[in-house]
Structures are given as C-alpha cells and as structure tokens.
Amino acid sequence: MGADAMLWERETEVALVRTALRGADEGRPALLLLTGPLGIGRTALLQHLPELVAGEDVRVLRANAAPMEADFAFGVVRQLFDSLLAGAPEAARERWLRDRSCFARLVFADETAPAADGRLADPSEAVLHGLRTLLANVSADSRLLVLVDDLQWADTPSLRWLGYLAKRLHGLRAVVVCTVRDGDARAEHPLVREIVEAAGQVLRPGPLSLDAVGEVVCDQFGEPGDGEFVRACHEISAGNPVLLGSVLPAMAVTGSRPTADQAGAVRALRPAKLRDRLASCLRTQPLPVRNLAAAIAVFEEQDDPELIARLAGLDSIGYAAALRSLRALGLLAARREPRFVHRVVCDAVESFLTMAERETLHDTAAALLYGRGRPAEEVAAQLMSLTVSRHPWSMAVLRTAADTALRRGAPDSAARYLRRALLDSAAQSEERARLLIDLATAERAFDRAACERHISQAVPLLTTAWEKAAAVLRISPTLLGLAPSPVVELLRQVADDLGAPDALGGTAREMALRLEARLRHCGHEDPAELNAAVGRLRAMGDEPPLDSGAERELAAVLLNAAILTNRLSAASAARLANRILEREPATSARVHSVLPLVVLALSAADSVQGIDSWLCLEQRTHRQSVTVADALIHVEQAMVLLARGRPAEARDRAERAAQLAAADWHEIGTIATVVRVAVALELRDPALSEQILLDIRGHRRESLAVAAMMQTLTAAVDAQSGRLAGALEGFLASGRRLEAVGWRNPALFAWRPWAISLHHRLGDARAALALAEEEHARAEEWGAPATLGRALRLKAALHSGSEGVILLRQAVGVLRGSADELELARALTQLGNRLGGVPEAGELLREADALALGCGAPWLSEKSRDGRSTAPAQQAAKLTRSELRVTAFVSRGLTNQEIADELGVSSRAIEKHLTNSYRKLGVSGRRELVEALADQGSAEMR
Numbered sequence: 001m002g003a004d005a006m007l008w009e010r011e012t013e014v015a016l017v018r019t020a021l022r023g024a025d026e027g028r029p030a031l032l033l034l035t036g037p038l039g040i041g042r043t044a045l046l047q048h049l050p051e052l053v054a055g056e057d058v059r060v061l062r063a064n065a066a067p068m069e070a071d072f073a074f075g076v077v078r079q080l081f082d083s084l085l086a087g088a089p090e091a092a093r094e095r096w097l098r099d100r101s102c103f104a105r106l107v108f109a110d111e112t113a114p115a116a117d118g119r120l121a122d123p124s125e126a127v128l129h130g131l132r133t134l135l136a137n138v139s140a141d142s143r144l145l146v147l148v149d150d151l152q153w154a155d156t157p158s159l160r161w162l163g164y165l166a167k168r169l170h171g172l173r174a175v176v177v178c179t180v181r182d183g184d185a186r187a188e189h190p191l192v193r194e195i196v197e198a199a200g201q202v203l204r205p206g207p208l209s210l211d212a213v214g215e216v217v218c219d220q221f222g223e224p225g226d227g228e229f230v231r232a233c234h235e236i237s238a239g240n241p242v243l244l245g246s247v248l249p250a251m252a253v254t255g256s257r258p259t260a261d262q263a264g265a266v267r268a269l270r271p272a273k274l275r276d277r278l279a280s281c282l283r284t285q286p287l288p289v290r291n292l293a294a295a296i297a298v299f300e301e302q303d304d305p306e307l308i309a310r311l312a313g314l315d316s317i318g319y320a321a322a323l324r325s326l327r328a329l330g331l332l333a334a335r336r337e338p339r340f341v342h343r344v345v346c347d348a349v350e351s352f353l354t355m356a357e358r359e360t361l362h363d364t365a366a367a368l369l370y371g372r373g374r375p376a377e378e379v380a381a382q383l384m385s386l387t388v389s390r391h392p393w394s395m396a397v398l399r400t401a402a403d404t405a406l407r408r409g410a411p412d413s414a415a416r417y418l419r420r421a422l423l424d425s426a427a428q429s430e431e432r433a434r435l436l437i438d439l440a441t442a443e444r445a446f447d448r449a450a451c452e453r454h455i456s457q458a459v460p461l462l463t464t465a466w467e468k469a470a471a472v473l474r475i476s477p478t479l480l481g482l483a484p485s486p487v488v489e490l491l492r493q494v495a496d497d498l499g500a501p502d503a504l505g506g507t508a509r510e511m512a513l514r515l516e517a518r519l520r521h522c523g524h525e526d527p528a529e530l531n532a533a534v535g536r537l538r539a540m541g542d543e544p545p546l547d548s549g550a551e552r553e554l555a556a557v558l559l560n561a562a563i564l565t566n567r568l569s570a571a572s573a574a575r576l577a578n579r580i581l582e583r584e585p586a587t588s589a590r591v592h593s594v595l596p597l598v599v600l601a602l603s604a605a606d607s608v609q610g611i612d613s614w615l616c617l618e619q620r621t622h623r624q625s626v627t628v629a630d631a632l633i634h635v636e637q638a639m640v641l642l643a644r645g646r647p648a649e650a651r652d653r654a655e656r657a658a659q660l661a662a663a664d665w666h667e668i669g670t671i672a673t674v675v676r677v678a679v680a681l682e683l684r685d686p687a688l689s690e691q692i693l694l695d696i697r698g699h700r701r702e703s704l705a706v707a708a709m710m711q712t713l714t715a716a717v718d719a720q721s722g723r724l725a726g727a728l729e730g731f732l733a734s735g736r737r738l739e740a741v742g743w744r745n746p747a748l749f750a751w752r753p754w755a756i757s758l759h760h761r762l763g764d765a766r767a768a769l770a771l772a773e774e775e776h777a778r779a780e781e782w783g784a785p786a787t788l789g790r791a792l793r794l795k796a797a798l799h800s801g802s803e804g805v806i807l808l809r810q811a812v813g814v815l816r817g818s819a820d821e822l823e824l825a826r827a828l829t830q831l832g833n834r835l836g837g838v839p840e841a842g843e844l845l846r847e848a849d850a851l852a853l854g855c856g857a858p859w860l861s862e863k864s865r866d867g868r869s870t871a872p873a874q875q876a877a878k879l880t881r882s883e884l885r886v887t888a889f890v891s892r893g894l895t896n897q898e899i900a901d902e903l904g905v906s907s908r909a910i911e912k913h914l915t916n917s918y919r920k921l922g923v924s925g926r927r928e929l930v931e932a933l934a935d936q937g938s939a940e941m942r
Contacts, residue, residue, distance in 0.1 A: 008215060009206070009208055009209060010045055010205055013034070013205055014048070017032065017052060020201075021143065021145065021175050024143050024173050027173065029170065029171075030175050030176070031200055032203060033196055033199035034179040035179065035182055036182055037330025038181060038281055038331065039330060040242075040330065042149075042179040043149055043179065044241070049145065050062075050147075053145060056143075059141075059142050060144075061083075062079065062147045062149075063076040063080045064150065070155050074158055075155045076148060077158045080148075081108070082108075084138065096138055097134065097137075107131065128160065128161050132164065140173070142173075143173045145174075146174055146175070147177050151180045151192060152192050153186065154192075159189070159192060162195050163191050163198070166199075182328040182330070183324075183326065183330070184285070185325065206239075207238055208234075208240075209239065213230055214230045216241075216248065217258050220248040220252055221257065223258065228260040228263045230258070232263035232267050235267070236269075236342055238330075246271040246273055251269065270347055276348075278331070279348040283352050285329075286322075289325045292308070293326060293345075293349045294357075296338050296339070297346040300346060302378070305338060308338055311364055323338060326338075359385070362383075363390070365382045366379050366386070366391065367391065370397065375404070377413075377417075380398050380400075380417050384416065384417070387423075394421075395421050395425065399418070399435070402414040402417040402418045402438060402442065406441070414438075415446075415447075418439040429461065430462065430463070433458040436457050437471050437474060439454050444475065451476070452486070455472060455474060455475055456490060458471050459472065465494070466498070469494050469511040469512070470511060472515070473514055474592075476592040476593075478522075479521075479596055479670070480670050480674060482525065488522050491515060495512065495519060499512060509550075511550070514553055518557075520558065527741055530564060530742050531565075533562075534561050537562055546579055546580055547583070552584055553593055556580060556598050559576050559580075559597070559598070559601055563600075565742045565744055565745070566744040566745040570604070570782050571783060574602060577602045577607070581610075596635075599636040599639060602640075603642065604748055631658075631660035634653045634672075635653070635654065635668070637653045638650040638654040638657065642679065643786070644819050644820060645819075647682040647822070647856070648683070648857070650675070650679050650682075654672060654675045654679050657675070658695070674705050674709050676692050677692060680692055682822075708751075712734045712749070714730055715731045722893075722930075724891060724892060725762065727754075728762065731755040731758065732755055746775055746787050746791070747782055756768045756798075759771065760797070763885040772798055775791045775794060776791040776795055785818035786823050788814050789812075789818060790823055792810050793830060795807050796830065808827060808830055815827050821851045821855050822851070822855040825860055828844045828848035829844075829845060829852075833845075879920060883913050883916055883917045890914070890926055890930065896914070917929060
C-alpha cells in the first residue's frame with residue numbers, strides 16, 4: 001500500500017498544520033502534538049508535512065527518537081541541527097552561533113558523549129538558552145518546521161530542551177510538530193507530559209471509514225473492491241492504516257482479486273511483517289503490560305477478567321492499568337472483553353515468549369480452568385500446547401474433550417485431543433489401547449488409513465477376544481470398494497479367535513455375526529465368495545432373523561450378494577430390505593456399517609415408496625455438523641431419486657455428496673462417484689461426464705464398481721462424440737468385466753442398452769437383437785418393473801410393425817407398476833409415436849409429456865409434445881436391411897466408395913440406397929442423416 005494511502009481522511013490535520021505555518025510567518029509560533037494508537041499513521045502524516053512547504057522559504061528540521069538511542073545525550077537535538085549546520089555556508093553558521101548561541105557548541109562538541117557524562121546529562125540554563133538562541137537565529141532567516149517523531153523515546157537532555165523551548169516559542173517563526181504514541185509507558189515521563197501539556201493543539205487522526213477503506217482497496221488492486229471484501233478489510237483492520245497496509249499487499253502478492261469470495265481469506269490473513277512490528281512495540285512495554293498481553297494471548301477466546309489477571313499475576317489495580325495501556329496502544333478490540341483487535345497480535349505476543357515461558361503459561365492456564373470447573377474442551381485447548389503434562393487429570397480431560405467434540409460433529413478436533421493424550425500414556429498398556437481405539441473412531445470420519453493403522457496397533461495390547469472384536473469393528477466397511485489386505489487379515493484373525501457365531505451367545509455372538517458380515521462383504525468381487533454368501537442366505541430360510549443389529553448387518557451383506565449375482569427376485573429382495581429398515585433405527589451411525597447397502601437394494605428392486613420418510617427421519621436425527629454421514633445421506637437420496645425417474649434432482653444430491661466426500665474418497669467418495677456416473681448416463685450430459693472423468697483422474701480405481709462405471713462413462717462420451725465403434729467396444733469390455741465376477745443384475749449396471757443402440761446404429765441388427773434378448777431374460781429373472789419395462793422397450797425398438805407395438809404395450813403395462821416415471825414416459829412416447837395419428841397416440845403422448853415435465857426431463861417432453869408421429873425411430877423403421885447397413889457405414893464416416901468396397905457393390909448402388917434413405921428420413925444430406933440416426937438411438941434406446 002503506497003504512502004499516499006496512509007493519508008486518506010487526514011485533510012483536517014493537514015489543514016491545521018498549514019494554518020499554523022501561515023501563523024508562524026506572521027509571528028505566531030505553534031507547538032502541535034500528533035497522537036494516537038499504534039499504526040494510526042502518525043509517522044506517515046509527519047513525513048508528509050514537508051511536502052506542504054515544498055518550494056517555499058521554509059527550513060525543515062527532523063528527528064526520529066528510538067528506544068535504542070535513548071541513552072545518548074542530546075541525540076534528538078543533534079538530529080535536528082546536524083544536517084542544518086553541516087550544509088550551511090560558513091558565514092551563516094558563524095552568524096547563527098554568535099553571542100549566547102555559542103553555548104550550543106557544547107552540545108555538538110562530542111557526538112559520542114553518553115547521558116551518564118555529568119557535563120551534559122543535566123544541561124545548564126546557558127546550554128538550553130544557547131540552543132533556543134540558535135533556533136531563533138535560524139528562524140530569522142526563514143520559517144522553521146521542526147518535526148520530532150516518537151517523542152516518548154527522546155533522550156532526557158533533548159526532552160529538557162524541548163520542554164524549555166515549548167515555553168519560549170514567542171518571537172520564533174517556527175512550527176514544532178511532535179508525535180507521541182498512545183499507551184507507551186514512557187509517554188507518562190514528566191518531561192514528556194510537560195511538552196504534551198504545552199501543546200497548543202492536539203491532533204488525533206481517527207480510524208479510516210468504510211468508504212476510505214474502499215478507496216485504499218481500489219488503489220491497491222487497481223479495481224473497485226466488492227462490498228463484502230471491503231467490509232472484511234474494514235472489520236479486521238478496524239480502520240487502522242498499518243493493519244490495512246499489511247493485509248492488502250499480502251493479498252495482492254498472491255494474485256487475489258478484491259472479490260466477495262476472498263473475504264474469508266482476508267479475515268484469516270496474519271502477515272509476518274505486521275507481527276514483527278507489533279512484537280517490537282510490545283517488547284518495549286513494562287513487564288505488567290507484557291504479562292497481561294501474554295495472558296490474553298494464552299486464553300484467547302476467554303473473556304473472564306479475573307482468570308486473565310490471575311494468569312498475568314496482577315491485582316485488580318495493576319490489571320486495570322495494564323489493560324488501559326494495551327487499549328491505548330490500539331491492540332484491543334473496541335469492546336469491554338479483553339480481546340485483541342486481530343489474531344496477528346497473538347502471534348506477536350507468542351513470538352517474544354520463550355518455549356519455557358509458553359509452556360508455563362499454558363500449564364498454569366489449564367490448572368486455572370480445571371479448578372474453575374470449566375468445560376473439558378477449554379482445558380484441553382491449553383493442554384494441547386504442552387509437551388508433557390504434570391497434572392494427573394490431564395488424560396481424563398482430553399478424553400472427555402474428544403467425546404464432546406465427536407458429539408458436536410468435530411472428529412478432527414477429537415483426534416487432536418486424543419493424539420495429545422497418547423503422549424502421556426504408557427507404551428504397552430490397555431489404557432493406550434483404549435486411547436488408540438478412541439482415536440481410530442474419530443479418524444474413521446476423515447482419515448481411513450490412520451483409523452486402520454491405529455486399530456492394528458491397539459489389538460495386540462488387548463487381552464480378550466471380545467475386546468479385540470469390538471476394536472476391529474470400529475473400522476468402517478468398504479461398501480463398494482476393496483478392503484485393504486491387512487484389514488481383511490485382521491478381521492479374519494480376530495473372527496477365528498472369537499469363534500463361530502453358532503457356538504456363542506449374547507454380545508460375543510453379536511460380535512461374531514458382525515465379523516462374518518464384514519468378511520463376507522470383503523469378498524463381494526470374488527465369484528466363489530458371492531456364491532457362498534447366496535448359499536448362506538438361502539440356508540437362513542424365507543425370513544432370516546433380524547432382531548439384532550448384527551443379524552441385520554449380516555442379512556444386508558447376504559442380500560447384496562444375491563442382488564449382484566441376480567440370484568434373488570426383486571420382490572424377495574425388496575421384502576427382506578424393507579424388513580431390515582422396519583427394525584433399523586434411522587441414525588447416522590449406520591454410515592460405519594454395511595446397512596447402507598439396503599438403500600441400494602431397494603433402489604435396484606424398484607421399491608422406494610417407503611424409503612423417503614426413513615431417510616428424512618435420519619436427516620432430522622443427524623445433529624452433527626458436516627461429515628461423511630451427510631454425504632452418505634445425499635448419496636442415498638440421489639439413488640432414490642434416480643429410481644423414481646428424477647435425474648436432475650438426483651444430480652444435485654450427487655454433486656453435493658461428492659463435495660462432502662472429499663475427506664473420505666476411499667469409501668463415500670467411491671459411492672458418490674458411482675451415483676454421479678449413473679446420473680450422467682441417465683441425463684446423457686457430455687459436460688457432466690467430462691467433469692466426472694476429470695475429477696476421478698487423480699484417484700486410484702481399486703473398486704470394480706467404479707472401474708466398470710468409469711469405463712461405461714468413457715464409452716458413453718465416445719458415443720456422444722461420434723466414435724461409435726470405440727464406444728461399443730468400451731461398453732462390451734465393461735460388460736465382460738462385470739460378468740467375469742458374477743455381477744449379472746441389469747438394474748445395477750446398464751451397459752447393454754447402450755451396446756444394443758450402438759450395434760443397431762452400426763448396422764449389426766443381429767448382435768443388437770441378441771443383446772436385447774439377453775437383457776430381457778436377465779430383467780425377467782430380476783423382475784423389477786423398471787428394469788423389465790426398459791428391456792421390453794429396447795426390444796420393441798428393434799422390431800417394426802405390430803410386434804414392436806405389442807412389446808411397447810407390454811412395457812407400458814409393466815412400467816405402470818414402477819416408481820420410475822421417466823422410464824414410463826419414454827415407453828409412452830415411443831408407443832405414441834409408433835401408433836401414428838390415431839386418437840390413442842395423442843392421449844399417450846400427452847400423458848408422456850406430463851410425466852416428462854414432472855420428472856424434470858424437458859428433452860423428452862419436447863419429443864412427445866403435439867403428438868409427433870414423425871420421430872426418427874418411426875421413419876428409420878421404414879428403411880430396408882440394405883439401407884440400414886449403408887447408413888450405419890455413413891455414421892462411421894466412410895465415403896461412398898469405401899462403403900461400396902466393404903459391401904462388394906458399386907458406388908452407384910450405394911448412391912441409390914442413400915437417396916432412398918434421405919427421402920424416407922426427410923433429410924437432405926449425410927450430416928442430417930447421421931443426426932437423424934443419432935436421434936433414433938437416443939430416442940428409442942435410452
């Protein structure tokens with residue numbers, strides 16, 4: 001920030017100095033005092049004053065007092081006169097020093113004489129008068145502007161002379177301007193007070209207004225600042241020019257602009273340069289003031305004056321005096337509580353304290369707070385600054401603080417308290433094991449790897465199999481990803497030590513069932529493990545026991561295996577899933593279990609009617625701040641919205657979940673990505689697809705679900721970009737990958753509909769039909785209305801005439817029992833277009849239009865509106881087999897001759913087929929032909 005910016009709103013002070021200078025020319029000398037707190041701009045204003053007399057017959061004498069020079073006699077006086085005498089002609093110098101002014105020569109005779117030298121420490125009346133005469137002789141030649149900065153640090157002899165001069169200004173053509181910083185103890189020195197009281201006027205520059213701060217921001221950045229940014233600058237600086245001048249350049253150097261989104265960064269900034277300046281000021285203060293500043297810095301958020309005074313070692317009188325000094329220095333906020341004006345003041349205080357001093361202060365503060373019965377987190381905040389605590393209660397306080405932090409939704413804070421508690425625990429003890437388990441419980445919300453590591457360290461310190469099982473179950477399961485091998489091995493080892501569930505009872509049996517659930521789910525990408533899980537589910541009968549939480553967890557895992565492999569009907573899956581939800585409390589604690597798989601099961605089974613209220617209840621009972629539990633709720637709501645045919649709303653939920661899951665990519669991030677991909681495939685939004693691919697680029701794809709979905713999404717992007725052959729291979733590769741591990745459910749991974757469409761567009765009707773039959777068979781096995789209705793609609797797109805209409809009527813009939821209204825709208829649109837201009841078609845298309853609008857799918861509404869019977873699908877159905885093969889080659893970008901070579905016919909025959917195709921589809925060339933065929937694929941095979 002430039003020097004000019006320090007002079008905003010200082011017009012009044014400058015005008016008063018101008019008036020005083022005019023008065024001096026008329027024989028009215030003046031003594032002005034500039035005062036104010038640290039950083040208000042006294043020095044900047046003083047340095048600006050010589051510019052007022054530039055070009056005029058005015059001599060400027062300057063001196064800057066400093067603490068390091070306070071012991072040098074007449075140091076300030078020498079600064080005032082040295083440059084004057086050294087630069088003056090010999091004749092002028094002799095004239096100025098004649099008569100009584102000759103006594104001033106004693107001051108300049110020995111430039112190194114210290115104040116301890118009796119000859120100058122107590123200057124005689126003759127010396128003082130000689131210096132005043134010297135000044136009078138100089139002022140006879142021209143007006144004088146005498147400037148003294150930081151008067152409170154001037155040496156004693158100089159103060160004596162300035163006090164002498166202040167009472168004898170009459171007859172001088174001079175204006176004397178001195179600055180004094182509020183709050184400095186030396187400002188109360190009797191000689192300083194004598195000069196201050198002799199001042200004719202006291203100028204006290206005020207803090208900058210909000211408008212002035214806006215002008216300074218504009219000056220710094222070269223553009224007007226946003227209102228929120230300017231308000232933040234004004235708030236954190238309290239209008240103090242030096243504070244403002246430290247913050248703005250620090251922001252500008254990073255390339256930041258003065259926009260609203262940078263307001264938070266302004267408030268968080270703590271410039272090192274400003275810290276050092278404040279520390280320098282504080283070091284010069286008396287011990288009581290420094291002690292009070294240290295106490296305020298240590299307590300920081302506390303506003304109890306009695307506590308702060310006790311920590312500072314001050315009685316009520318000493319506390320009040322020290323508080324006044326800090327307030328006068330401008331270091332305290334403008335309120336009754338003893339709080340610093342900015343966090344950088346705390347940094348300044350800490351910078352001049354030694355490590356031992358800091359430890360002693362925080363240790364004493366912790367004891368004071370504990371003795372007062374203050375909340376555990378307040379005491380823990382002090383213990384966090386100690387290397388070792390000497391208090392026997394410190395570990396209990398830290399654990400209580402961690403528990404409080406967890407309950408208020410701050411697992412990172414809880415983890416910090418527990419890490420500190422570990423420093424005071426014995427290396428090989430059960431107490432340390434319990435601390436490690438508590439720490440892992442906090443960390444599982446934001447650092448999965450640390451959670452797993454600390455549980456692994458805790459287990460060997462525990463003595464019973466039950467305790468080990470309880471500890472291992474603190475590790476959150478991986479719902480769609482692969483659990484790390486060490487975790488699987490640890491689960492298996494603990495499960496073996498505990499024993500089989502059937503041989504146990506009570507709590508031990510619950511633990512064993514939960515361990516079985518975790519281990520079985522760890523094998524959800526292994527065909528053999530999946531088959532074993534399905535066998536276990538069947539062995540449990542039609543109604544598996546669900547009375548306990550452990551039984552529900554095991555049932556959820558086994559149900560998931562049966563759904564993945566498509567070896568249980570959708571109706572049976574929905575029945576079991578709903579039974580689990582009926583018995584499962586709607587709390588956020590299940591984020592660390594396998595129970596979220598139940599929502600996936602109900603979405604796949606097209607049975608989401610009752611789950612909305614359950615998720616809403618969970619969200620209401622979730623009182624913590626933003627954690628992975630919030631992300632999971634958004635993921636589940638997105639899945640339900642997709643199952644109901646609301647992809648646009650699902651997108652909002654999925655995007656929010658992805659943002660919240662940034663802290664736990666390994667687990668919640670995996671699920672959020674899978675759901676985002678499902679949304680992108682449903683919306684067929686290239687921009688969203690590209691963004692997801694970009695977001696996933698920096699993460700490992702250990703999960704088969706993520707890998708398959710990303711491969712599917714990449715293929716979809718290729719298809720939308722016209723790379724049809726490559727896209728088809730991508731979809732088929734994704735399908736082969738899923739089939740290889742036994743994931744056969746068409747409701748979960750919809751790669752076949754895309755592959756069917758691409759086969760058809762590329763002219764391979766036989767392959768398209770074979771895949772459509774396979775999709776239909778799998779959909780019938782599963783039995784969910786949405787999946788089966790889609791399969792029938794896809795088959796209908798490959799059949800012309802009455803056969804296609806029959807299939808579409810079947811699809812509409814099935815989908816009327818589905819929650820997926822968007823899929824029903826697609827089937828109605830396709831059937832209405834097939835029926836042509838009959839009255840029934842218009843009714844179907846109007847119904848489809850209403851459903852599409854309700855689902856937030858205007859693109860589908862436009863296709864159905866006005867009973868369009870000339871859709872690309874209907875027109876394309878009129879093409880012959882040969883014409884379809886030729887148009888497929890056109891879609892791949894081949895020329896007429898290249899198509900002729902592929903088919904072994906003449907180019908003239910190709911031209912004939914294309915001419916007929918143009919006529920039937922109502923297009924005028926190759927480009928429109930490709931677009932029409934693309935519309936066909938997206939209209940009938942979505």
